[in-house]
Amino acid sequence: MNNVLPPSAAAERPPFTLRFRAMNTAISCTLPCGGGEERERLTRDATSWFRYVEERFSRFRPASELVRLNERAGADCLVSAAMLEVLRLAEVYRKLTNGAFDPFILPALERSGYDRSFDELAGREVRAPAESGRGASAHPAYVPVNAPVNLPPSLRTIEIQPDMRAVRLPRGASIDLGGIVKSWAVKRLADWLRRTRGAAYGIVNAGGDLAVWGREAAAAASRGERPGAAGAAPEPGGASASAAAPSAHGGALAAPLGQPADARGAEAAVRRPSPWRIGIEHPWEPGRDIGQLLLGEGASATSGTLGRRWTAAGGDRHHLIDPAAMAPSDSDVAQCTASGDDPVACEIWAKTLCILGTEAGLGLLARTGAPVEALLFTRGRELVFYGDPASLGTRWTGLPAVRLVPAVKRNFT
Secondary structure (H helix, E strand, C coil), X not given: CCEEECCCCCCCCCEEEEEEEECCEEEEEEEECCCHHHHHHHHXXXXXXXXXXXXXXXXXXXXXXXHHHHHCXXXXXXXXXHHHHHHHHHHHHHHHCCCCCCCCCHHHHHHCCCCCCHHHHCCCEECCHHHHCCCCCCCCCCCCCCCCCCCCHHHCCCEEECXXXXXXXXXXXXXXXCCCHHHHHHHHHHHHHHHCCCCCCEEEEECCEEEEECCCCHHHHHHCCXXXXXXXXXXXXXXXXXXXXXXXXXXXXXXXXXXXXXXXXCCCCCCCCCCEEEEEECCCCCCCEEEEEEECCEEEEEEECCCCEEEECCEEEECCEECCCCEECCCCEEEEEEEECCHHHHHHHHHHXXXXXXXXXXXXXXXXXXXXXXXXXXXXXXXXXXXXXXXXXXXXXXXXXXXXXXXXXCCCC
């Protein structure tokens, strides 16, 4: 999902869109903004936040907290509040997905050749560490951990002592948090912008994981109803989109992000403009959308096996590791877009459905009862929609024929 259309109605303050790169992906933020000083503050706050997250959670930075944690596997390690929060979330989703989401996949990523940032890996044929001897093919910026091993699933547990902010990884283990930390960063920044800076509407998009808020719900818009008629709007979340006219591709935080906003930014009890329109990327025709997702408030994320690919050991590899096989996943799902209230949940479920496949993945999602809708693209080029049937044509629009798998009806915003 890479396109987002801006809402149609004008606000008291014009929308301002900030774009930059961080965490090896494109970042954009759109929200009402005044003059130059306010725009400079937004630029400083947003860029410093993503820089903070990257410096703390990257496995390619020698001084990152994640690298130090992996190096201390087998011993208690004091961690930051941010690291503690992400590790606790990772454990929650590891258990919820029965291990389909698992941070203990770093050894498999390394063996597959993902031993440097993807910006440097893309388009190159690499030799995986398993072929060349550990460290022999490592890029100078890559920071290997000491002798990581594949742990049996029963031992893939992070011991967490929240009161002491201490954690312990199993001896010989190493983790990668790339499958959760980007959406977590989106969620935290969006929440801060909305509640502390008082942004009445906005969107934060990090490479397909985005959060939006402050627009009329799609279903209400299609019926001509006033927002809020059916109850309070849900909390904002994160997904992949950007705001503007026609389709163009395009809690306190753990680190300070400036001072609270004044009353100008408070959300007013007025009719809200039309929903954000988020382009759903066509998996087999890059640069083209296959449909749109309309969101007033909520989140979206897209994951797949067709984007982050490289060649290693004479074969194509991708970054979605199946923890059961400790190898790139080989399910029938090539791409998945998930939408719900929470960007972290959307990212986790988009990846989980790609890894487990249509039957096993949707079965697990249904059993958990997670408030998430999903659009799956199979390698056989079938589109499968899981969610409220009423969402087709109201929230999910412009799609070709899909196979419908109804979910228990929930409040999908």
